[in-house]
Amino acid sequence: MRVATALTGTVLLMCGALALCAGLGAFGAAWQLRPVLDPAVVRYAARNAWFWPVLASAAEFLALVGLAWLIREGRAALRRWRPALRGHVRAQVRWAGRSCSATPSGCPASRRCGCGSPAARPGRGC
Structure with a gap:
């Protein structure tokens, strides 16, 4: 669809x-x-x-068809981005951010990479 739109626009x-x-007299x-x-x-x-x-x-009919297509494409783009906008996803991200910022050793990623509290690994922090 993008190729057809690009060719039509060109x-x-x-x-x-x-x-x-032609209007400026070039021909x-x-x-x-x-x-x-x-x-x-x-x-x-x-x-x-x-x-x-x-x-x-x-x-006018062609303009309305174009507008309907534009609205349809906008809704499809919103559906692609909507999972990031859902409430439970935002709540999970907020919870993960709070737990990781409060205690770095509480974050699952820091446990996987071996970063713990500085007392547990002297001389080497995250």
Whole structure:
């Protein structure tokens, strides 16, 4: 999905850059003075009153689909991070932090690495 999104973004960026270059006259005066919509499209839109509302509805539909996709991706990202936000996980981390900071020898990691109280291991602390 990320590749498709990156390709779509690249294509849209290149189209926008080409349109900007054409508007600034990089391809000659003929492209710079040319209208955005072809005169045939303008005549068709003038004859059919439904043209612009249908075009606006299609654009709004695409925007809503994009927004729904963005919300879905945000929820998926939140689900990936949610275990770290649960109350019992935070309580366990708080308990482990308090027990390790109060007495280093009480921490399971310090027992595994051989760090105990300085009195038990003279000359070598944690």
